[in-house]
Each structure stands twice: as C-alpha cells, then as structure tokens.
Amino acid sequence: MSQKNTENLSVIDAIEQRRSVKHYDPTHKMSRSEIERLLQLAALSPTAFNIQPTRYIVVQDEATKAAISPLAHNQPQVIESSVLFVLTGALDAYKNAARYWPDAPAEAQAGIVAAIKGSYEGKPQAQRDEALLSGGMAATTLMLAAKALGYDSCPMKGFDFAAVGKLLNVPENEVVVMMIAVGKKAAEPHRRAGTLGIDELVRWEDTAR
Template sequence: MDTTTAIHQRRSVKHYDPNHKMSEVEIQELLELALLSPTSFNMQNWRFVVVTDPEKRAAIQAAAWNQAQVTEASITILLCADLHAHEDAGRYWVNAPEPVQEMLVPMIAPFYGSNPQLQRDEAMRSIGIAAQTLMLAAKSMGYDSCPMIGFDPIKVGEIIALPEHHVIGMMLTVGKAIKDANARGGQLPIEEVVFRDQFPA
C-alpha cells in the first residue's frame, strides 16, 4: 500500500477481532518501522511497551473506562518517553563522523537539562510522530489502529512499571477490524487551517 492510500484509509477503529493474533514477526516489523521516526537531536527518547499479557491488558482496560478495544485488539502499545534521554547524548551519534559528533553531542544536555517543560514538550512531539508512523505502518500491513488518551496514566504507569523520569503520551491499539469506523465527523475547510506566510489579520 502506498503512503497516500494509507493516509486516506487510516481511521480510528474501536472494534477488533479478539481471536486474531499478530505474529511476532509482524510485531517486530511494526516496531522497527516506528524506530525510524525522527526525534530532535536523534535522541530517540520514545519507549514502546507492547502489552500482550491478558492479565495486564485486562488491568489496563479497567483503567481505561473499560474500553473493549484494549483487550480485543491484537496488541496494545503504550507510547512513553524518557524525559532524561538528553543526559546520555553520546550514544545517539556513534556512527556519525567525528566532526559531527564534536559539534552536536555537547549541545544536547545543556539545551534540555534545566528546562523540564522543554523535556516534556519534546517527549510529546516524539511520541506524536512515532504514533503516526505506527498507525500508517499498521495500515500498510493490513491492520487498523486507534490512538487513545482515555485512561488513567497513573494506574497504567503502575501496571507497566513505568520508570522514574518517564511519561506516557498515549496508548495505541492495533488489530484486525471487524467493524468499520464511523463516517468522518467532518473536516474543516483547508482555508480555515492553512495560511500562507502568516496568520490573517
């Protein structure tokens, strides 16, 4: 499936075949594609928790207003981020030429170190980009998905043993749809959201 088709066909699906299992090869392929998502300074600050254990998924569903897709989808992914990823900057550029390393690596820690708001903003940017990569990749593989924020992040964090200095950005279900998504609610006209050079006066 080409990218344009995947963008047009991707929808937030809430009804999945609970008997369908994704193979480990498919799960690995999906996550390897997610790892190609861009991040600032190549920090790769996202962390992906792929939940397949039935008990953990049931607990997460209970912390997500009992939304059925959490357990009916083939996999549930918690998209998280390490807020302190900037502290280990050298490893992000090990394959770069030495002049590039010497220029970029010393910039990373000072840029984020004393700014918790920027750390969190960067985490959410990275998670958002990775989420779209995952959703389009899933669609191209013949799967559907649903990004979710309707859950208790503290309870879910406890279930997945979220480490200190990490944050959950969203949850994503992936599986085989058994019911189409509802018709699109309505897109705003392009002239209302796209402007040339500046916002209109």
C-alpha cells in the same frame, strides 16, 4: 485468520484509509515478526537531535489488558485488539548523547552533544515537550505502518495515565505518551465526523502577518 499483507499500500492510501477503529477480532494474534516489523518502522520516525526518546510497551496478555480496561473507561479496543502499545517518552534521553551519533566525525559529535545538553539539561518542560512531540510522531508512523501491514489502529488518551504507568512499572524517568490499539478490524468505524477545510486550518504567509 491470516492478514492480507498490504505492504505495497502507498503512503497516501495509508493516510486516507487509516481510521480510529474501536472493534477488533479478539481471536486474532499478531506474530512476533509482524510486531517487530511495526516497531522497526515506528523507530524510523524523526526525533530532535536523533535522541529517540520513545519507548514502546507491548501488551498482549489478556490479564494485563483486563487490568488496563477499567483504567481506560472500558473502551472495547483495549481488550479486543491484538496488541496494545503503550508509548512512553524517556525524559533523560538527552543524556549520554554521543551514542546517537556514533559515526559522526569527533568534532561534529562534540558539537551535537553540547547542543543536546544545552537544549534539555535542567529544562523539564523541554524534556517533556520532546517526549510528547517525538512520541506523537512515532504514534503516527506506527499507525500508518499498521495500515500498510494490513491492520487497523486506535490512538488513545482516554485512560488514567498515572494508574496505567504504575500498573506497567513505567520508570520515573519516563512519561506515558499515549496508547495505541492495533488489530484486525471487526467493525467499521463511524463515518468520518467531519474534517475542517484547509481554508480554516491554513493561513498563507501573505495573510498571516
């Protein structure tokens, strides 16, 4: 079945319409160009120092999904989605950093490379924080882009990270960030569980001190 292309969906519409969808049409296949478009958009997400640590494993094979399913509490979206994206973060993305700034003037490039090294070298917590921060941002971009391309999604951390990483041969220098199921919605999600009001979420600076 063809997807309605909603590429003109506004950012605000995409934010308001995105929901975590659990059931998908298992017969629907996303084309290679649709998947690549989604990934190109996700890759535009901001990253600290532009080090772009997020990696995307594209899982479409039924046998691979069947192997992941029991590692993810048999959540239906693993099997039913068109694509299961497994996002990882490269802990060593800070290395060879000049390649992230090829067009910067030499002096500026040297300064940025030194700052990147100082921020992450020998600092495993900072490396991991960066992988998770940037991965979370990429995940949000991917889900909103999916919505704009006529698809729905479900972010997932309900799975055995170590086992899924092993199954997919995630290298030692990468940490699994989350999975995102993407596909054509087959059932509406539950009514929104409830969104906290900004009164509870926000402290204006005059009351935050």
